[in-house]
Amino acid sequence: MNNEELFEGIDDTQSITQKYFGLSLTKFLMLVFLVFATGIYIGILLYGTNSLEVFLGLQDYEEYLQSEIQRLRTENAELQKEYFELKEISAK
Template identity: 65%
Template sequence: MDNEELYDEIDTTESITQRYLGLSSRRFLFLFSIVVVLGIYLGILLYGTSSLEVLFGLQEYGNYLENEIVRLKLENADLQREYFELKEISAQ
């Protein structure tokens, strides 16, 4: 075969993205940019500063609620003790 025949057999009309992905270069770049933008958006949404602020705020609120539970249990114990003492006094 002649070099000229080899070049004639090679199809140069398709781009690499058309050959391997079935997409035109323009469409591939468009879809690729959409994927990158969505990736950045999701990254900011999940790991951005506002998410961290919300996480820290929820952790702080959780600690506050745990302390409030302990305080209310102690207050409840005191009130029950007082109630039973008054009940014992009134029964006599």
């Protein structure tokens, strides 16, 4: 048995994907497409327009609450001033 007979038994017709991944080229390409599509889908869920809209809405709501806090503090100071003035008048 010589070397040529040994090499004839080896199957050289396998594609690169069959050698390294055990998949045909079609199945490998479908798997790569599926992985990319899933990654894009998850990216859109996490960082897409809906998340951006919610984030911007929360920023607007925070600004509204900050202005409401300031308004209520001012109103509270005025009411306390009026209360103490009335209390001082009634004490006399």
